Amino acid sequence: MSMPVPAEHAGEVPVPSASRAPIELAAYLRWAKDQAMAHKVQCETGGTPTQPLTLIMGNEAGDLDSAASAIALSYVMNHDQAHFVRAYGVPRGVHVPVIQTPRRALSQRKENLHVYEYVQAPVASLLCVDELGDLASPAWGPDAQVSLGLVDHPQLRAAWGADRRIVAVVDHHEDEGLYRDAPLRIIRAPSTSPVGSAASLVAALAHEARRGAALETRVADLLLSAVVLDTKNLKMQEDGGKGTRVDAEAFAYLAQSTSIGRHEAGAASPDPALTAAWSRELQRIKSDVAHLDTHGLLERDLKEVRVVTKRRALQVGLASVPISLSAWLGGAYKGPAPMTEVAAAAQEHEWARWWASLGAFMEERRLDMAVVLSSYKTESKSRRDLALALRGSASELADVGQALEGTALGLKAWKGERRTENGKKERVAGVDAKGHVRSVPGIVGAVWRQGNTAANRKVVQPALLRALQRAL
Incomplete structure (x- = not known):
């Protein structure tokens, strides 16, 4: 050999x-x-x-x-x-x-x-x-x-x-x-x-x-x-x-x-x-993670890394999860229930609960940033979503987002698998226009659909670290 x-x-x-x-x-x-x-x-x-x-x-x-x-x-x-x-x-x-x-x-x-x-x-x-x-x-x-x-x-x-x-x-x-x-x-x-x-x-x-x-x-x-x-x-x-x-x-x-x-x-x-x-x-x-709650899903495949930038030092956790955000939010991954429509009020509640759970996990693990890498399949097509929560300001989030969107990850606006009452695909909720997470003061967040579905954590992590060095 x-x-x-x-x-x-x-x-x-x-x-x-x-x-x-x-x-x-x-x-x-x-x-x-x-x-x-x-x-x-x-x-x-x-x-x-x-x-x-x-x-x-x-x-x-x-x-x-x-x-x-x-x-x-x-x-x-x-x-x-x-x-x-x-x-x-x-x-x-x-x-x-x-x-x-x-x-x-x-x-x-x-x-x-x-x-x-x-x-x-x-x-x-x-x-x-x-x-x-x-x-x-x-x-x-x-x-x-x-x-x-x-x-x-x-x-x-x-x-x-x-x-x-x-x-x-x-x-x-x-x-x-x-x-x-x-x-x-x-x-x-x-x-x-x-x-x-x-x-x-x-x-x-x-x-x-x-x-x-x-x-x-x-x-x-x-x-x-x-x-x-x-x-x-x-x-x-x-x-x-x-x-x-x-x-x-x-x-x-x-x-x-x-x-x-x-x-x-x-x-x-x-x-x-x-x-x-x-x-x-x-x-x-x-792929069967029906026995896990949000804490278990985040902890199951988590890797942590410390990053020192010009402005600050960050403890970053990257969690790989084998289900879609839509299935996670609505709990569809726990059973055979189909994902169809979601009411706007229910959607806001689901996202608020999800962001709160993510914030609590960050507090427990003493993370300055949590990155959720979701990978799944729809109709035999591979999909990836990327969610990011940062303990920081909206301007820092904007800088990090801009740096990430300039990478080969192919990030674009997130659209979920479910439809809302108006027939459009669901969008990110629980955050304001600048990314402030309503249910977790001090946390800002963003979610993207990842166009480059071949980019797993081995690819995303170094790209993220380079983006943080440029942005912060």
């Missing part, structure tokens, strides 16, 4: 006995969690940790790609540790996967739970971020012999504090130029060398470390599930999908040992029709 060529270091490296992790996935996850919890207790009781620890974490959105990549990379780095120490210079010790989702919120991603059940990994065996306590504590810093590894995101969350040692970055978002001295640093930016799934990069590292030898079946199942979900069963870029050569190579490697798509255990390779069916099943489960 095609990977950057590591700087080899002569000599074999001894592996600490504690890092001889279980082979079977469920046992491995319990073991890894126990290692981190033992470290935490040791620090809390005044002890001095003697075993180096590296926490491998996905992004805070906690999607399957992040979770699978964190688990699998930690697994490979433990079981093939000598390779990573020798080839990349990563520190020896125990590598522990961290799911950056609070345990209470795991149910927001039913597709993840479905895959955990398939690979026989009990949810209780996962180490969730809230189980670590204070992330900025010295217990998770270099003085306690702790390093951090990032997968599926290029920047450590502010909650982890400033004094942290980053030893691995494996990502497919835009390169923000951070952690240049990380021994293992592989970033495939969408603008230069796109890859559909971070799990494909982890699979490539596993292939490299094992010289092509197969992975444990359940680990392969986990990675393959992330790859087929993110790429819609390897729909390639030339066909309008996200799949790339790296994803195809990862799929081919994982196909050696996966149980997915096999009619029987002895089958030589997965049946393409069955892997396609698995991809569709995961897509269907992922």
